[in-house]
Amino acid sequence: MRAEIIAVGTELLLGHTLNTHASFLSRECSELGIGVYYHITVGDNRDRLKEVIRTARERSDLVILTGGLGPTEDDLTKETVAEVLGIELVEHPPTRRWIEDLFRQRGMPVPSGNYKQALVFPQGTVFPNDRGTAPGLAVTHEGVTYVMLPGPPHELIPMFEKQVKPFLISLLPEKEVIHSQVLRFFGIGESYLEERIKDLIDRQNNPTIAPYAKRGEVTIRLTAKASNVQEAEERIAPVRQAILERVGAYCYSERDETLEQVTVNQLRDRGQTLALAESCTGGLVAQMITSVPGASEVFKGGVVCYTNEAKEWLLQVPRNIIDVHGAISMETACTLAEQAAQRMDADWGLSVTGVAGPSPAEGKPVGLVYVGLAERGRPVRAYRFTFRGSREDIRVRAAKQMLFLLQERIKKGELTT
Amino acid sequence: MRAEIIAVGTELLLGHTLNTHASFLSRECSELGIGVYYHITVGDNRDRLKEVIRTARERSDLVILTGGLGPTEDDLTKETVAEVLGIELVEHPPTRRWIEDLFRQRGMPVPSGNYKQALVFPQGTVFPNDRGTAPGLAVTHEGVTYVMLPGPPHELIPMFEKQVKPFLISLLPEKEVIHSQVLRFFGIGESYLEERIKDLIDRQNNPTIAPYAKRGEVTIRLTAKASNVQEAEERIAPVRQAILERVGAYCYSERDETLEQVTVNQLRDRGQTLALAESCTGGLVAQMITSVPGASEVFKGGVVCYTNEAKEWLLQVPRNIIDVHGAISMETACTLAEQAAQRMDADWGLSVTGVAGPSPAEGKPVGLVYVGLAERGRPVRAYRFTFRGSREDIRVRAAKQMLFLLQERIKKGELTT
Incomplete structure (x- = not known):
């Protein structure tokens, strides 16, 4: 399953907010065996958002969009997905009641913008949001699944863990996991280390071997796909062994510790x-x-x-x-x-x-x-x-x-x- | 000028590394008056990288790529840009000497992979890297400028500040200076500070007023466009004055010091x-x-x-x-x-x-x-x-x-x- 993550929000493009959702969702996806191939960030702009959704559906099976589900006119993620797919949104009565109850408890009338948060895809999935007014949504159209999640991290993270993750697991064709192990080295340059294990890197397949350098240290990430974690570890074991035989003297952690x-x-x-x-x-x-x-x-x-x-x-x-x-x-x-x-x-x-x-x-x-x-x-x-x-x-x-x-x-x- | 930022690196798509460069470069660009319309992250994969470069050149005037300039076979940013543009890279003797000197000082032979770091665009710009072996590069082709920067932050940030920023300013169509002053505050929350100066923010034009929060501190960047620095400073002065009258008690530096x-x-x-x-x-x-x-x-x-x-x-x-x-x-x-x-x-x-x-x-x-x-x-x-x-x-x-x-x-x- 090929996924991409689209973050919607002009504040990200101004550099005032870090896109932490992309890394959170990527980690979660890769643990589920869903490969993430692109992260995209686009502003609150209907035309550009349309363009990135159209590009995404050509190349991905799963498109996760974050942000742009709020009550303001700037918030146009689900409206734009609906437009690209040619689907008309419908009101979801439980969500409308939830929003009305929320404002009643605050002793305030419902601002008109909030009613649009109760609009959902007629054949889709609704993920209720117990931390805010915007529910998460999912819809599958022509073989591509679109998942739309609210931007605030304290809404997105629990919604993902409790509702979206089981939903994604239900989509998976085979029960495959992606499992990584990280070896950390000191005292050897990245290019030297790579030279010493070049034949292993050239032959890499499953697991993959990814070296990465940072200030005097090098890490090697070994990532295997398999039907379960134990099998993935068995695939990794001989490659890790071969690497450690050659450059183990420089390895200070086999468990990604500092x-x-x-x-x-x-x-x-x-x-x-x-x-x-x-x-x-x-x-x-x-x-x-x-x-x-x-x-x-x-x-x-x-x-x-x-x-x-x-x-x-x-x-x-x-x-x-x-x-x-x-x-x-x-x-x-x-x-x-x-x-x-x-x-x-x-x-x-x-x-x-x-x-x-x-x-x-x-x-x-x-x-x-x-x-x-x-x-x-x-x-x-x-x-x-x-x-x-x-x-x-x-x-x-x-x-x-x-x-x-x-x-x-x-x-x-x-x-x- | 329309820009997009492409981060290259599978570690970003696995969610193990946060894409802090996209936000850093976006802040810097917006200060220069360059609008950033997209952030893209793509793995160390030649075909997908080609595809995103091709998309970028259709819609952007400036494409900034980060990462993938290292010595390993995984590092293929400049090679792929060159391939898409149909340009052959050539060796840059000063960079080759720099790399050879670096390894000589370490008493080590140059690993073969490092020589490719001396390859540059024949008609392009080279930004020497005094913190590492990979120089930054820029090339303009059919009206689109491509800037390629090394991934490690301690290499990218000083290179950007000292070399790339002046280079980008030289690309700007009008000879206008963009000048910033940064006020730094402690002990006041971002939303509280913003409330105190909301009317100034709402009226902002030239200079712009950009508050930014980080771990207990808030900075306000005042950015003016003018025909010279003195004129820009004159535009900033009354706004700075108005801000300091209201929240000056929390201001510990008017010169962006820590x-x-x-x-x-x-x-x-x-x-x-x-x-x-x-x-x-x-x-x-x-x-x-x-x-x-x-x-x-x-x-x-x-x-x-x-x-x-x-x-x-x-x-x-x-x-x-x-x-x-x-x-x-x-x-x-x-x-x-x-x-x-x-x-x-x-x-x-x-x-x-x-x-x-x-x-x-x-x-x-x-x-x-x-x-x-x-x-x-x-x-x-x-x-x-x-x-x-x-x-x-x-x-x-x-x-x-x-x-x-x-x-x-x-x-x-x-x-x-």
Whole structure:
């Protein structure tokens, strides 16, 4: 089944509202095995809306329209669908009563515009709206099903979940599911990763293999169609296995988790705790860790030691270490990590000091970053990196690198890193 | 000029990524006076992409495509545009050198896929990408201009602002400038703000008045068309004045700066310094402050005191304050702010402690947040807030509220807050 989603609303074209419905409905559809091939956004304009409906019916079996079911003259989604299909709308008495009751409860007369919300397709389906006045509608005409849903998310989402989803399932010819698994990688570029698995990508069919890069990370989405989830997972398994055999060293999650989620989970599983000392990342790592619900079980705290005073006074970094080696050095990174762990009684101390830019510091170039990692009862280690890009890029890459190092060390132990 | 925006990427159709580019580019275009009539999303599929490009060229003067410029075989935006237009791409030596240099700096050979990123339109425009390997491209063919931009937001946004916007302005038929000023507000809801200036919005013409809400903040963009910038500013001035007379109390920037930029600038102007103690925001405020280049002049450092131990050991918060009043209390907020300022010898100490959720803590409800503010030589103050929304919403709102409080206090002095 081929679907497309048409969002109707000039506010979307002005960029004042994000089209979150398209992604919500796409996720829901792909879980049902309905492939979404296009998203379209068009303004509250009858001619252009007609044109996109005509294009949609030529190429899709299912057309989901959102918005434009309100009471104003601007709202013309169902009227335009009816016009294109040559169907005359009829009044739906239960909806008319519902609207009248709503306004009676508010002690107001029904505004004339609201009566048109009771008009429906004579041979169609009505999805009552218990959060508003506009019911959802569906009609099938010449093999194409049109579903029209109200724009407000707090009306659309529950209506979809309770009424539209079962309706769509009833349309499906075969009971097919589309199931995805996401592998997440760090420390390998997208093009390198792709080169390493090029033959698998070239042969891809079911599952499909979709790599996607974002700021130092690469994700691979494996998507299979099958008659049920278990069968889809069985299709995915050998391909995932083949990918992991080649580039598994860079894979930090096989379940689409972020680096911070993986780190928090690993620490929680081991009953261990973490303390941070951040210089150039300025609190970013702490912010990432604490964005994970339940971080308080494993995160003792952190210091954003942006000045030498903060390093000395909060973490008792000896003045002479900074004087001799500089604040941006292996030695300072080690001491920061050790002191953070000791002073907060944590199992792990993770530190960073470097030059995020835009200007060099201590005569050291922009992008130079040292990471310190202290583990209770083990010698502290420091790592040196050079990152490129803007100040923001360098901070984000350094933060991710720190979490990647930590989760690798937790996973593999000291010897292998 | 009629524009449409085509986003290319299967991940968008699966609903895993929100199409934020369509709204960003729509806002930018409408500010330039370019009407956006359609948003289209299509997968990484040559035939469907061809079809949407063919439809677009029939109805639009400007077609902006995002995504699909990467090094992989899935990336086929420019190849498909070239195919539809019947143009052969040629190698652009400066881009090839840029890509080779990038990989040389990383000490890696250039993966074969990256060479195709140096292919451009022979009669077109190249927008160099200083954040990645894929340059942006533009080409005009039979009266229609096609602009192709890389998908990653941290590449697309600066490229648009620095290079594509001037390029689009050069396409506009009349030599008219479109000039904007942005006012930024905090602490007032969008609908309330709009109500206060409704008559101005209803009468808007030149300048236009566009309010836009995002997470606790509202911006108003005033955009005037005129024959030069000075004339545009003269048109904007009385409208801006009228808005500020009504809602100026909530305005923290008349120059489109963020709260963190305003705060850093104010502190720098006064030669003052700041120290932070963050509990529920977990480093977010430090991260915001340090994202501003030059923050090191004013930011002494911060403590992410996520546990009571961190509060005691790093900031010497007396145990009995936490025992008697709780970690989430006015008293703890005051002590954290004072101790942060004292221990880091800063002019200002700003602290936060609260419940970000998802679960209540210390028997206190999700969303309850205390902010402490200590100024050298003045009595410390604490403020109590209740925020609604997700964990992330509460953290972001709390962080913005802290910066808003601080900048107001710096601006107005103690008595008026």
